[in-house]
Amino acid sequence: MTTSSISRSLIICCLFIYLVAPNLSAQYNFKTEKKINCTEIKSQGRTGTCWSFATASFLESELIRMGHDNINLSEMFIVRNIYKDKALNYILRQGKANFSQGSLAHDLIRMTEKHGLITEEAYTGMLVDETKHDHSEMEAGLKGFLDGIRTSKILSTKWKLAFSAVLDAYMGSVPSQFVHDGKNYTPKSFVESTKLNTKDYISITSFMHHPFYNDFILEIPDNYSNGSFYNVPLKEMISIVDYALLAGYSIAWDGDVSEKGFSAKNGLAILPENLNRDDLFEKPGIELPVTQESRQANFENYSTTDDHLMHVVGMALDQNGTKYYIIKNSWGEISDYKGYIYMSENYFKMKTVSVMIHKDGLPSDSAKRLFDSE
Numbered sequence: 001m002t003t004s005s006i007s008r009s010l011i012i013c014c015l016f017i018y019l020v021a022p023n024l025s026a027q028y029n030f031k032t033e034k035k036i037n038c039t040e041i042k043s044q045g046r047t048g049t050c051w052s053f054a055t056a057s058f059l060e061s062e063l064i065r066m067g068h069d070n071i072n073l074s075e076m077f078i079v080r081n082i083y084k085d086k087a088l089n090y091i092l093r094q095g096k097a098n099f100s101q102g103s104l105a106h107d108l109i110r111m112t113e114k115h116g117l118i119t120e121e122a123y124t125g126m127l128v129d130e131t132k133h134d135h136s137e138m139e140a141g142l143k144g145f146l147d148g149i150r151t152s153k154i155l156s157t158k159w160k161l162a163f164s165a166v167l168d169a170y171m172g173s174v175p176s177q178f179v180h181d182g183k184n185y186t187p188k189s190f191v192e193s194t195k196l197n198t199k200d201y202i203s204i205t206s207f208m209h210h211p212f213y214n215d216f217i218l219e220i221p222d223n224y225s226n227g228s229f230y231n232v233p234l235k236e237m238i239s240i241v242d243y244a245l246l247a248g249y250s251i252a253w254d255g256d257v258s259e260k261g262f263s264a265k266n267g268l269a270i271l272p273e274n275l276n277r278d279d280l281f282e283k284p285g286i287e288l289p290v291t292q293e294s295r296q297a298n299f300e301n302y303s304t305t306d307d308h309l310m311h312v313v314g315m316a317l318d319q320n321g322t323k324y325y326i327i328k329n330s331w332g333e334i335s336d337y338k339g340y341i342y343m344s345e346n347y348f349k350m351k352t353v354s355v356m357i358h359k360d361g362l363p364s365d366s367a368k369r370l371f372d373s374e
Contacts, residue, residue: 028268028284028318030342035314035326036250037064039072041339043332045133048101051222051254052079053330054309055108055356058252059117061313062358063194065248071194076125076133077118077174077187080167081111087146087163089224095150098224101139105252105309105356106203106227113198116187122178125171138170202362202370205229205354206237208296213369218354220306229354230370234292238345240366241325241355242315249361251312253327256304256351264329267337271346284318290349298350306353316342 039060044053052075063071082103090099126133145166149159177184185193210216215228232240241251256262261270266281273286298304314326324342333339359367 027282028342030316030318030324032326033315033317034245036061036245036248038250038311038313038328039064039070041328041333042075042330043132044075044330047079047133047135048139049075049079049133049135050330051103051105051309052076052082052108054254054311054328055105055252057311057328057330058105058250058356059108059112059196061250061311062196065250066195068194071180072120074118074120074123074125076171077115077123078108078111079125080171080174081115082107083142083167084160084163085111086224087142088160090146091150091155091159095147098221099143099146100222101135102222102306103224104203104220104222104227104254104306104354106201107225109198109201109356110225110227112191112196116189116191117194118174118178118187118190119180122180123172123174127170127172135170138166142166200358200360201356202359203227203229203354203356204232204237204240206232206234206292206295206352207299208292209300220353222306232366232370234290234295234349236366237352237355238349240357240362241312241348243363243366244357244361245312245315245325247361249358252309252356253312254306254309254353254355255348256306256353257308258305259347259351261347262351264331264341265335267335267341269327269341269343269347269351271344271350284320284322287322287344287346288350290346295350299353304351304353310341312355318342 039057042053044050056073056075056078060071060073086099090097142163145163149155177186179185180190205218210231212231212233215230217223217226218229244251257269259271260275261272261280263269263281268281271287271290272280273288277285279285295304310330311328312325313328316324316326318324323345325345325348327341327343329339329341331339362370
């Protein structure tokens, strides 16, 4: 190669680095600070059962933390029991209640205490020839059935059997016993064998329309069972979440994913100052500040709604040192992050409706303030 050829090659190489390197450095680059063991990504399919997938995943991580091997829990066993519970609530309230696919994390914990748990291998909630969950037709049929019978002047006891028969037709019947690791269990004896204690899990939120350090019934549509939430200031809620994660306790998360800054396709949830910039999901940018007051305003004007539940399994920093939470979603292995989402701290502050954690994951000062106030 001649001297002039070498010079041209060097110029071309430098030009390539000049043009391309800024684009490479502009991409999100995450460094994991903490990652908690969790089970594989699943898909909730065409259902509104994210609450069950998120909370079952949360319990699966709890079981790993407690020393168990990976246990794949049946989300649909809990979902089925919630449908029946919601149906009774709907009928007793003469149709003046919420009957839908949505629920909250505490509902899975409540049904676990009442009915136990089953492995996915024992009950998938799908028929033999099915590979994806789809409750669209079933939900419409169940709702229509309930609306039809509630008009009776005197309601018979047969409706519960008929309701269960519809669930069987769409989801399959539930085994009374199943085998796990060579042993026979009922759903309740299985939970007992794991040493899970449903009393260990608490729900926490941060809103100004109720006193801090007290519990209250959170006013969101899917809280049909009137579950209580401990109320703490926003700064403390974030410190609780960070403490729990660093101590090895994962988090069940409930919040809003309807924002333009949320993109499962890109695996990101951000709260940008400028929503219209062309490189929104290509490189980190300036985010909106979040205060207790702005968070409250978003909740009261419906900008923040109870859309989706997911499982927080870690923390990371981007190349600018901005903190993100690593979140396991239930929409399948989509995006470059294979179904995980990196949620910025500011998005978390603004769009979190509530979190659930093991009470041992609380910092001692928070635990004292919360439990001493009871």
